[in-house]
Amino acid sequence: MPLLEITGLKSHYGRIEALHGLDVAVEAGELVALVGANGAGKTTLLRCISGVQPVSAGRLRFEGRDITRARADRRVKAGICQVPEGRQVFGPLSVLDNLRLGAFRRKGADPAADLQRMYDLFPVLADKRHQPAGTLSGGQQQMLAIARALMADPRLLLLDEPSMGLAPLLVAEIFAVIQQLKGQGVTIFLVEQNAHAALSIADRGYVMETGRVVLSDSGQALVENPRVREAYLGL
Amino acid sequence: MLAELVQFLFAGLTAGAIYALVGLGFGLIYNASHVINFAQGEFVMLGGMTTVFAAAAGLPLAAAVAVAILVTVAAGLALEMVAVPTRNASVVTLIIITIGASISYRGAAQAFFDKQFHTLPSFSGEDPIDFLGAAILPQTLWVLGITVLIVIALQLFFHRTLLGKAVLATSHNRLAARLVGINVQLVLLLSFGLSAALGAIAGVLITPITSTNFEVGIMLGLKGFCAAILGGLGSGVGAVVGGLLVGLIEAFGAGYISSEYKDAMAFGIILLVLFFMPSGLFGKRTTERV
Numbered sequence: 001m002p003l004l005e006i007t008g009l010k011s012h013y014g015r016i017e018a019l020h021g022l023d024v025a026v027e028a029g030e031l032v033a034l035v036g037a038n039g040a041g042k043t044t045l046l047r048c049i050s051g052v053q054p055v056s057a058g059r060l061r062f063e064g065r066d067i068t069r070a071r072a073d074r075r076v077k078a079g080i081c082q083v084p085e086g087r088q089v090f091g092p093l094s095v096l097d098n099l100r101l102g103a104f105r106r107k108g109a110d111p112a113a114d115l116q117r118m119y120d121l122f123p124v125l126a127d128k129r130h131q132p133a134g135t136l137s138g139g140q141q142q143m144l145a146i147a148r149a150l151m152a153d154p155r156l157l158l159l160d161e162p163s164m165g166l167a168p169l170l171v172a173e174i175f176a177v178i179q180q181l182k183g184q185g186v187t188i189f190l191v192e193q194n195a196h197a198a199l200s201i202a203d204r205g206y207v208m209e210t211g212r213v214v215l216s217d218s219g220q221a222l223v224e225n226p227r228v229r230e231a232y233l234g235l
Numbered sequence: 236m237l238a239e240l241v242q243f244l245f246a247g248l249t250a251g252a253i254y255a256l257v258g259l260g261f262g263l264i265y266n267a268s269h270v271i272n273f274a275q276g277e278f279v280m281l282g283g284m285t286t287v288f289a290a291a292a293g294l295p296l297a298a299a300v301a302v303a304i305l306v307t308v309a310a311g312l313a314l315e316m317v318a319v320p321t322r323n324a325s326v327v328t329l330i331i332i333t334i335g336a337s338i339s340y341r342g343a344a345q346a347f348f349d350k351q352f353h354t355l356p357s358f359s360g361e362d363p364i365d366f367l368g369a370a371i372l373p374q375t376l377w378v379l380g381i382t383v384l385i386v387i388a389l390q391l392f393f394h395r396t397l398l399g400k401a402v403l404a405t406s407h408n409r410l411a412a413r414l415v416g417i418n419v420q421l422v423l424l425l426s427f428g429l430s431a432a433l434g435a436i437a438g439v440l441i442t443p444i445t446s447t448n449f450e451v452g453i454m455l456g457l458k459g460f461c462a463a464i465l466g467g468l469g470s471g472v473g474a475v476v477g478g479l480l481v482g483l484i485e486a487f488g489a490g491y492i493s494s495e496y497k498d499a500m501a502f503g504i505i506l507l508v509l510f511f512m513p514s515g516l517f518g519k520r521t522t523e524r525v
Contacts, residue, residue, distance in 0.1 A: 050413075152415065
């Protein structure tokens with residue numbers, strides 16, 4: 001049984017259908033990459049998984065339970081946590097408050113131990129913990145957004161364009177962290193326009209075009225696929 | 236001279252504290268929903284009127300006040316449940332809904348209670364206290380004291396509790412709030428309920444001084460709105476400073492210039508602020524996120 005199973009998913013913006021019936025599955029422990037051009041519907045799919053975008057047809061199952069109509073906060077409690085596109089940190093609140101809010105739905109957890117884990121993963125956040133999150137650089141905000149999602153102890157971590165707008169050195173750092181998280185057994189669904197980097201570290205990958213999944217295979221096979229190389233890797 | 240000045244000062248601070256409470260109510264709802272709630276003044280009216288009638292029905296004052304706060308909070312929650320689920324409604328539509336709600340609450344109060352003016356006994360006697368030659372009503376001290384306590388309690392709630400921070404986070408970025416598992420619907424209910432409670436308390440506090448009837452909410456709501464705009468909509472500190480300034484300008488203007496222009500002064504302030512300083516004294520100067 002896959003951890004996340006999506007069948008026949010459709011979603012609309014007004015009268016425009018953005019997703020035309022998607023089938024996607026993520027197994028526990030996997031790192032699955034979703035690549036595709038701008039406007040293909042990748043972010044819409046993640047929004048549907050997190051419950052912040054209405055689903056017009058199809059089913060979402062998480063650990064075998066139907067969550068198609070579940071409220072967003074219930075999904076976070078069930079363990080689906082998203083690092084949204086553009087970081088979306090709480091700018092006026094301190095780094096520490098952002099992290100604490102990440103654990104908002106966790107009752108009885110030890111926040112001190114979790115905070116220490118985040119500071120070990122991203123030492124810069126420890127130095128800046130009393131600063132407003134809005135004063136951090138783009139890369140630091142991305143680290144904070146990832147740490148905030150990890151504070152909820154996710155069973156499925158959704159990452160939306162974590163490398164967007166970052167300098168190459170920071171991109172490498174973020175991807176190293178993603179691999180480290182996978183090593184710790186976190187299940188990850190990674191959406192990226194940086195297709196080569198994403199597919200290279202992924203167990204499996206999906207390629208989306210205009211609201212449809214057009215290819216799915218192992219990450220390595222997709223990197224070597226001539227069609228993918230031409231369309232997304234610029235090779 | 237000094238006695239007169241102190242007299243005006245206390246009159247201004249008392250009215251200003253009430254405007255501050257109403258302004259804080261505007262800010263709470265604005266932050267959570269970006270709606271300007273024009274039924275805010277009706278919360279003040281409901282607080283005062285319900286206390287009067289509950290006390291007349293034989294309840295001790297403290298119990299009557301508790302009933303009034305509960306009734307007003309229920310009115311606030313009802314407003315949220317009617318207005319906010321209007322999916323895809325623009326903020327302007329929601330603001331118009333609040334205007335409709337204010338008319339409904341006023342009509343309900345008129346029908347359910349009556350059209351007379353009513354007052355409440357002061358909480359601790361009517362004998363004025365002599366202070367630097369001015370006569371200060373004991374109720375004035377209740378108004379100021381309870382307002383200070385409420386402002387401190389709100390500060391603690393927003394800056395010391397995770398729930399308070401969740402409300403701030405929701406007002407800053409609703410999408411991100413949903414993604415960390417904050418139940419935004421609950422935050423909205425909390426904000427409307429809290430805002431209604433502030434209004435009710437303001438209504439109870441001021442009734443022994445100015446008396447109340449079903450229409451007092453219109454003017455108190457507008458003055459509170461002036462306070463919120465002057466301080467910067469959505470800023471807690473701004474609402475308090477704005478409220479006190481509006482109250483003081485009114486009191487000194489009425490005392491030293493002409494009491495005929497008392498109300499005009501508050502609305503003159505609104506115009507000046509909107510023309511020259513649209514984000515107010517403590518408002519955010521950032522533009523809307525897209």
